[in-house]
Amino acid sequence: MPEQPYEPEGAIAGTGMGGAMDLGASEATTLERAPGGPPGAGPAGKPRSLWSDAWRDLRRNPVFLLSALVILFLVFVSLWPSAIASGSPLGCDLAKSQDGPGPGAPFGYDGQGCNVYTRTVYGARTSVTVGVLATLGVAVLGSVLGGLAGYFGGWWDALLSRVTDIFFAIPVVLGGLVLLSVVTSNTVWPVIGFMVLLGWPQISRIARGSVITARQHDYVQAARALGASDSRILLRHIAPNAVAPVIVVATIALGTYISLEATLSYLGVGLKPPSVSWGIDISAASPYIRNAPHALLWPSGALAVTVLAFIMLGDAVRDALDPRLR
Amino acid sequence: MGRYVARRLLQMIPVFVGATLLIFLMVNVMGDPIAGLCGERACDPATAAQLKREFGLDQPLWRQYATYMGNVFTGDFGTAFNGQPVTELMAAAFPVTIRLTVVAVLLEIVIGIALGVVTGLRRGRPVDTGVLLATLVVISVPTFVTGLLLQLLLGVAWGWIRPSVSPAATFGELIVPGLVLASVSLAYVTRLTRTSIAENRRSDYVRTATAKGLPRRRVITRHLLRNSLIPVVTFIGTDIGALMGGAIVTERIFNIHGVGYQLYQGILRQNTQTVVGFVTVLVLVFLLANLLVDLLYAVLDPRIRYA
Amino acid sequence: MLLDVRDLRVEFRTRDGISRAVNGVSCTVDAGETLAVLGESGSGKSVTAQAVMGILDMPPGRITGGEILFRGRDLLRMKEEERRRLRGAGMAMIFQDALSALNPVLSVGDQLGELFVVHRGMSRKAARAKAVDLMERVRIPGAAQRVRDYPHQFSGGMRQRIMIAMALALEPALVIADEPTTALDVTVQAQVMDLLAELRREYRMGLVLITHDLGVVADVADRIAVMYAGRIVESAPVRDIYKAPAHPYTRGLLDSIPRLDLKGRELYAIKGLPPNLSRIPPGCSFHPRCPMARDVCRTDVPPLYEVSGDRGSACHFWRECLDGGEQ
Numbered sequence: 030m031p032e033q034p035y036e037p038e039g040a041i042a043g044t045g046m047g048g049a050m051d052l053g054a055s056e057a058t059t060l061e062r063a064p065g066g067p068p069g070a071g072p073a074g075k076p077r078s079l080w081s082d083a084w085r086d087l088r089r090n091p092v093f094l095l096s097a098l099v100i101l102f103l104v105f106v107s108l109w110p111s112a113i114a115s116g117s118p119l120g121c122d123l124a125k126s127q128d129g130p131g132p133g134a135p136f137g138y139d140g141q142g143c144n145v146y147t148r149t150v151y152g153a154r155t156s157v158t159v160g161v162l163a164t165l166g167v168a169v170l171g172s173v174l175g176g177l178a179g180y181f182g183g184w185w186d187a188l189l190s191r192v193t194d195i196f197f198a199i200p201v202v203l204g205g206l207v208l209l210s211v212v213t214s215n216t217v218w219p220v221i222g223f224m225v226l227l228g229w230p231q232i233s234r235i236a237r238g239s240v241i242t243a244r245q246h247d248y249v250q251a252a253r254a255l256g257a258s259d260s261r262i263l264l265r266h267i268a269p270n271a272v273a274p275v276i277v278v279a280t281i282a283l284g285t286y287i288s289l290e291a292t293l294s295y296l297g298v299g300l301k302p303p304s305v306s307w308g309i310d311i312s313a314a315s316p317y318i319r320n321a322p323h324a325l326l327w328p329s330g331a332l333a334v335t336v337l338a339f340i341m342l343g344d345a346v347r348d349a350l351d352p353r354l355r
Numbered sequence: 356m357g358r359y360v361a362r363r364l365l366q367m368i369p370v371f372v373g374a375t376l377l378i379f380l381m382v383n384v385m386g387d388p389i390a391g392l393c394g395e396r397a398c399d400p401a402t403a404a405q406l407k408r409e410f411g412l413d414q415p416l417w418r419q420y421a422t423y424m425g426n427v428f429t430g431d432f433g434t435a436f437n438g439q440p441v442t443e444l445m446a447a448a449f450p451v452t453i454r455l456t457v458v459a460v461l462l463e464i465v466i467g468i469a470l471g472v473v474t475g476l477r478r479g480r481p482v483d484t485g486v487l488l489a490t491l492v493v494i495s496v497p498t499f500v501t502g503l504l505l506q507l508l509l510g511v512a513w514g515w516i517r518p519s520v521s522p523a524a525t526f527g528e529l530i531v532p533g534l535v536l537a538s539v540s541l542a543y544v545t546r547l548t549r550t551s552i553a554e555n556r557r558s559d560y561v562r563t564a565t566a567k568g569l570p571r572r573r574v575i576t577r578h579l580l581r582n583s584l585i586p587v588v589t590f591i592g593t594d595i596g597a598l599m600g601g602a603i604v605t606e607r608i609f610n611i612h613g614v615g616y617q618l619y620q621g622i623l624r625q626n627t628q629t630v631v632g633f634v635t636v637l638v639l640v641f642l643l644a645n646l647l648v649d650l651l652y653a654v655l656d657p658r659i660r661y662a
Numbered sequence: 663m664l665l666d667v668r669d670l671r672v673e674f675r676t677r678d679g680i681s682r683a684v685n686g687v688s689c690t691v692d693a694g695e696t697l698a699v700l701g702e703s704g705s706g707k708s709v710t711a712q713a714v715m716g717i718l719d720m721p722p723g724r725i726t727g728g729e730i731l732f733r734g735r736d737l738l739r740m741k742e743e744e745r746r747r748l749r750g751a752g753m754a755m756i757f758q759d760a761l762s763a764l765n766p767v768l769s770v771g772d773q774l775g776e777l778f779v780v781h782r783g784m785s786r787k788a789a790r791a792k793a794v795d796l797m798e799r800v801r802i803p804g805a806a807q808r809v810r811d812y813p814h815q816f817s818g819g820m821r822q823r824i825m826i827a828m829a830l831a832l833e834p835a836l837v838i839a840d841e842p843t844t845a846l847d848v849t850v851q852a853q854v855m856d857l858l859a860e861l862r863r864e865y866r867m868g869l870v871l872i873t874h875d876l877g878v879v880a881d882v883a884d885r886i887a888v889m890y891a892g893r894i895v896e897s898a899p900v901r902d903i904y905k906a907p908a909h910p911y912t913r914g915l916l917d918s919i920p921r922l923d924l925k926g927r928e929l930y931a932i933k934g935l936p937p938n939l940s941r942i943p944p945g946c947s948f949h950p951r952c953p954m955a956r957d958v959c960r961t962d963v964p965p966l967y968e969v970s971g972d973r974g975s976a977c978h979f980w981r982e983c984l985d986g987g988e989q
Contacts, residue, residue: 199377336495
């Protein structure tokens with residue numbers, strides 16, 4: 030069977046969720062080494078861990094610093110939205126429908142007469158909550174399932190591979206529409222649950238692959254020969270080495286989950302009013318784009334910047350953690 | 356080769372069954388399949404019971420699934436909410452979505468690969484950085500935002516296109532929607548081509564080609580590009596199935612009456628047969644596209660042998 | 663004079679600063695002559711060869727000085743188009759690892775024939791016939807059928823023969839072979855080397871043979887240039903160098919070859935590692951590893967002293983070294 034060069038991440042591209050795919054993982058070729066240069070050029074360094082090395086690189090990476098700053102700000106805003114926005118996102122006044130900027134409303138008013146600025150600020154909480162929790166769920170579930178499959182192989186691995194194939198064959202937005210269209214609860218939980226349900230196969234493939242790689246390392250063989258138990262080998266030797274790719278993909282995926290939540294809310298099956306979400310606002314503003322484009326542009330901009338920040342953060346972390354770069 | 360295809364087709368069966376069963380369960384267990392059949396009101400209990408019998412909904416789920424799939428393989432996809440056979444909806448919807456997908460794939464190939472080659476050959480220059488940033492932005496902005504913005508700019512503000520596509524959905528009308536549908540994949544194709552070109556550019560065989568005194572153009576087209584495009588072609592192939600499934604958003608924005616539109620309607624009206632029928636076809640397209648990609652891979656790279 | 667390299671200097675920009683890969687290499691090759699270039703990896707052999715062929719990756723590489731005269735004309739001042747026509751036709755290169763140096767997705771026939779299409783304007787059909795001819799010349803069995811095969815379908819030895827055929831296709835005056843047998847099994851190495859030597863005689867080509875294998879050199883080379891840290895430290899006819907090396911580094915290399923008559927004795931190894939090319943030691947770059955090093959070696963860069971008419975050594979104490987040195 031031929032090596033499939035790219036994950037059949039089917040279903041995913043075109044929905045924004047495809048962003049979790051490898052963003053050109055082999056950027057690593059920027060390595061500019063003189064051909065024939067002596068091996069191990071550079072100071073015969075003290076052994077540094079992958080993580081401290083990565084941290085050293087990241088601290089000096091402007092892309093990382095910028096995206097981290099944006100994310101910190103987003104987290105702050107979602108924890109204390111009232112710190113920068115006055116009033117309630119639900120306090121709308123139809124008399125102000127489609128009005129331009131006014132006092133306390135630098136972004137103007139939308140079709141329902143809601144303060145676009147306040148709603149945009151409060152919308153951050155939904156996006157950050159969904160993104161973070163969905164990513165955590167996906168990462169934990171996917172790593173455990175994939176890691177065990179990679180380590181033990183056998184029937185569990187075969188079964189899991191088939192199951193992931195099945196999940197990859199279902200278009201994500203479609204699955205979301207079907208599953209969420211019948212949910213009546215208007216909280217973030219069904220959305221998060223759906224993302225975990227459909228997102229874990231992606232992480233499980235990555236985790237499986239990196240565990241298989243790590244398992245073949247000599248030190249793991251050595252630990253096994255010394256009679257270490259499976260759980261000890263998995264936790265002490267394999268997990269620390271296999272976790273880097275999972276973190277990278279999960280960071281990038283976080284951005285795409287935020288984007289997916291907005292997409293589902295836009296389609297009317299994610300969160301529904303009176304919840305506050307950028308997707309809802311964009312959807313609500315789209316009939317009025319002719320008269321009140323500002324109601325569309327501000328939440329769209331906030332959404333784009335948020336997703337961009339997470340994707341760039343993931344990109345930077347990937348570059349830093351990729352051992353091929355050093 | 357024949358044996359490989361046969362084996363792959365066999366392997367597709369469980370995936371096909373699993374995926375369609377999953378959708379079938381989602382629609383049936385979570386939704387009320389007859390909810391949409393009495394119009395906007397809820398059905399009265401007697402009618403509901405009768406409808407259930409009529410559609411075999413009193414049977415156990417696995418039997419419902421088996422019956423449904425049995426019907427599908429005889430070409431009977433059931434009835435849509437308005438009484439039309441689902442196959443009729445498909446006959447109207449698929450040509451539109453296929454046209455949209457063709458436009459999207461062509462844009463991916465032409466723009467994506469061209470940008471990828473240009474940036475891959477000029478790594479680190481301003482063009483490269485600029486395009487790379489642009490792809491990041493395109494990947495980050497959700498498709499529905501890209502679509503709405505383009506609609507706002509081109510359709511409303513500048514009046515270059517009509518904001519919504521006519522029922523005929525000609526190729527010309529589908530260029531902008533196709534661009535929206537392709538946007539994220541297009542950015543990936545650019546990045547993938549760029550990485551691939553930049554990587555292969557330093558490879559030994561490109562150096563050999565230069566050492567043979569071939570003109571630069573020939574080195575790039577015949578040696579560098581031929582090798583670098585292998586992963587790109589496979590990505591685009593796999594993407595075809597995904598694009599068709601991902602057309603829901605684009606079709607909604609531009610009011611295109613294709614597969615995504617029908618699915619959306621089916622879901623809103625909780626019409627099981629429409630949803631499951633369309634998804635079944637989409638899953639099939641996705642799986643066949645993947646198989647084709649694998650076969651194409653062997654044609655492009657003689658090192659791949661099928662065992 | 664076929665090839666005359668004068669004071670060539672090449673640098674690479676790397677993460678750790680500027681790496682000086684070639685620091686003033688001068689050497690010559692006559693028509694029909696075989697020059698062996700000897701040295702450890704990182705000594706600048708391959709970079710010199712790439713600079714001569716004009717296939718150096720620039721950037722990160724940069725030629726900072728010197729001349730490369732080919733039949734009396736400076737390649738570094740030529741127009742790129744003119745230089746391109748020279749590559750393959752006037753000078754050709756044999757690479758170390760044929761598997762990666764041949765294009766994996768084109769048949770060997772296409773890759774051989776391409777030379778005739780591009781340089782001689784032949785039709786594809788005529789070029790294909792030429793390719794079969796060439797494959798027969800390098801003794802590939804069943805050439806007429808195998809011309810359609812892809813590189814991965816050949817054995818390592820056969821692939822290297824195709825590589826040789828590709829270099830000799832247009833009968834160039836100069837061939838540079840960069841470790842042509844290193845990647846091969848020992849049993850195949852001799853066959854490939856013999857074939858190369860035979861064809862070289864037949865075509866009367868100048869050959870630059872880059873290698874770190876002293877055994878190969880003794881059989882086929884006329885002269886030897888020993889490189890260390892981007893410089894030629896000793897240059898001499900083959901016989902002289904084996905009889906009495908005039909540089910402690912050459913002596914170290916010779917002493918580290920296992921010899922049957924000295925079986926049982928501990929094998930000599932040059933102590934230490936080759937220098938980091940971004941931080942080449944001052945004075946003689948070999949001094950930290952040299953058993954004969956004295957104070958002057960730490961401060962003064964030795965010029966290439968003339969040992970005899972056709973022999974040079976870049977060691978302040980070449981006389982002592984010739985006499986046996988101190989170990």
